[in-house]
Amino acid sequence: MAPSQGPVSTTASTCTAETARGRHRFKIAGYSLHKGPAAGKFIRSATFYVGGHGWSIRFYPNGHTSKDDANKNFICVYLELMAEKNTTEVRAAYDLSLVDQLTGESKVRFNPMKPRAFTGEIPAWGARTFIRRTELEASTYLREDRVVIECNVTVIMAKLEGKAQLTTCDFQAPPSDMSVDFGKLLKTGEGADVVFKVEEETVRAHRIVLAARSPVFKAELYGPLGDKNRGIILVEDIHPDVFKALLHFIYTDSLPAMDDVDGRESKEITQHLLVAADRYGMERMKLVCASKLSKRLDADSVSATLALADRYSCSELRGACIRYIISSNTMDEVVASRGYKELKRACPAATVELWEKASKSRKILYAEQRDIFIEELD
Known part of the structure; x- marks a missing residue:
């Protein structure tokens, strides 16, 4: 006898892991005071709480460990679970960013593709090569000897199991x-x-x-x-x-x-x-105006913009102009411009600062090239 060809009953279920999210900004004041020969030493942020667990950010200004020469020139940043050694596993996704202190915007520098398992035995995960130290010191992420690290944490509250979990509804209010x-x-x-x-x-x-x-x-x-x-x-x-x-x-x-x-x-x-x-x-x-002007610098106008920044005490724009001049290949064009002659006359202090930082930048570049050459020889 042929099987019945009646309608098929279809059912469905959904399994959703609940999460808790949080963000913490860690401001490191006096960045230059923490630099030194001791690798493996870190500065810890205040404890912040996400998903019922305490967390902190570790900042290694001199690298994670002296044993790994490949990472000695990098800043290292880790996320740490503040827990006892017998703490059970806490699964969390996270990313680590630097905050541009000229614009206030954050840029993700490290974002693992999968959540990590934090335990009492392995409480910290992060990036050993978060950013090269010379890159940080030449950027707008370092201003007035201050660095700001931002960390977004998503704690997975429930394990995905065979049966369906209760799904919570959420919605967002419209923007202001x-x-x-x-x-x-x-x-x-x-x-x-x-x-x-x-x-x-x-x-x-x-x-x-x-x-x-x-x-x-x-x-x-x-x-x-x-x-x-x-x-x-x-x-x-x-x-x-x-x-x-x-x-x-x-x-x-x-x-x-x-x-x-x-x-x-x-x-x-x-x-x-x-x-x-x-x-x-x-x-x-x-x-805001300084930020917009810093994105429109060119060899013909950078000297005039630097003079404007100096005249109206805008240290952020002044720093951006100086970095543009010493990092570009147009130094000769800048010096030959009419604006540079006016800069020397009206703002001698800014001119002195420009050449001091240009000299320092050349020394840093020479040291990096020397290190690379030595590594290649090895």
Whole structure:
């Protein structure tokens, strides 16, 4: 008798491992003070907790071990489970990043493809060749003798077994639209209570917003002269478009789009915005402008940009200009430019710093090439 050809009953189940995620930033101040001949010595971060377990970051400024000559020129970074020796296995995925202190952005330098098993016997996993020491010291990851390491940890809370696990639901709230709302407030001028005259244009704004964002505006609007500034306030030595862009940043925490201007004009506007940011004590805006300018350096303009950074005490941009000059193959073009002659006249201290670091960079490069040559001989 033929088997029945009736409908087939289909069922399904899902097995999901629950996880806990956390992030920790470890700031190493006084980086140069930790350098020395002793490999295998590490600095440990404060303990942070993810998935009910304590973790810390190990930072080896002089390499993991003196026995491994191949890694002696590298910084080593590990993630450590802070646990007793009899602790059972904790499975976790992780990555290790360096934070660019010019932009605040982090860049992943080490990311294992699979989760690691942390135990009391093997509590730490990481990268022995996290970054070459000379590369770190020539980058924006090291600023004012400070380095910041970021670690993302994902602890796997439940083992995957044969039966289905309870699946938890999660959702994310939409991103903040506060800057959009404040941008509309500036555009409409609704409730504005202060008027500025910039050349032939008048600009309306809100005192409390300006005072909250700028110490200079706070002193001007609410300080001893605040009562005298109840009428129209005259703003001198600044272009209306630059002043409007300054207000745009105050209200939205971002620079206005410059899609309709060419690269050279956009660069000039950004330079004027950096000056305005310095004038009104807008440090974050100043750094944002500095970051944009640091990405547009060339042999013809780098000297002028260095002079600008020196004049307005922007150490981040000054450092970026100096690194560009000494690391590029255009040193002769830079020295021959009109901007360099002006730099020597107006900013002698910056010129001295440039040549001191160029000399130091050459010595480091020579030492690296010598080490490579010796290794090849061996």
